[in-house]
Amino acid sequence: MHYSSWLVLVALFSGIVIGGGFVVILFFSVSRSRQAVQVSSNTVPDGVDQILDAMDSAGIVVDSSLNVVKATAKAFALALVSNARLTYPELIDIAQRVRRTGALVDEEVELQRGRFKDASVRVHVRASLLGSRFVVLLVEDRTEGYRLEAVRRDFVANISHELKTPIGAIGLLSEALHTAADDPEQVRMFADRLNAESLRIARLTQDIIELSRLQAVDAVANAERLEIDHIIAAAVDQNRVGADAHAIELVVGAPTGASVYGDSKLLVTAVDNLISNAIRYSPDGSRVGVGARVAEGVVEIAVTDQGEGIPEADQERIFERFFRVDQARSRTTGGTGLGLSIVKHAVQNHGGDVRVWSQPGMGSTFTIRLPEADEPAPALHGPAAATPSQGEQNQ
């Protein structure tokens, strides 16, 4: 055979060998990522392999010396196995107990993790004997569930605390009313304070209901095409009396003609909360500005005040439920501690966000950003999208 023909044949052969090698490696790596990993050469009873392979959660089989024989990918992802051993002493203890007693173990354990053991995962472990030599441990990560439960407990505890104060005050004031029954001046004073406390409970329950509604997934199920100038005008109107009472000038910027899709009541509430905060945390006789602009498909509504401002360290936390920079001040101004939480959830429900710029002693600017409604209005977005709104007809 000619020398070059040999060369072609050799090249062809090496190509087939190398290509085949790659295919085999690829096949094994794909199946390894899907299946539970055989950690040692010890064989587990029939059928266990297949069950572990089919499992989405963490499953580990250990032998009589507590060497890990088999473990699912999730067990590695949770770092429950390392160097063919169980990583956490709590799991070793459970496996030993099962071996010793032969009884099934079913319990919740907190596993300390991280280099300094400063983080933890909460897991549910079921462990039992497998044949005479093995122990199988099934581990379910419940950390997220516990975290949500803690948030819920916190919220309930906060609500109870917030309600206790006005309810306690109402009890005391009604006793005081009894005692002062013969003094009309005092009766009037206590009645006024009773009224203020009941208004506070009403505001708090209203805000709690609003927040719960916003946390429901379909808060903006029926989005309408809304004119941002109308939203701002409605929110400003609701604050005129409050501003006048403190000689605060409300300055409204030029109309933008921009539209967004959303729930009118929710958006008015969001802007209203920002304006009423600006008034409450500003000195009498100052100015509060409300303006909007559109840039690159984003509608920005800004509320600016010349008030006391917010320390930088607190600027992220003010959107948390019941967080106040100054507890006493917020209470005396009639705050519930939920206003900014409501703003945040309302705008997030509209695909937007809210930001704050503030400097203590200088004032604050809160900016709501919302996606601008596309032109022309798609018919999919609720009834108002199909029929032009009042403002559009007037243009």
Ligand code: ADP
């Ligand atoms: P609150 O009902 O207490 O006003 P919010 O959730 O509306 O609750 O606000 C949280 C906290 O953020 C307030 O207690 C206040 O300390 C601070 N805050 C909000 N808006 C302003 C503002 N415009 N100027 C200064 N501080 C503000």
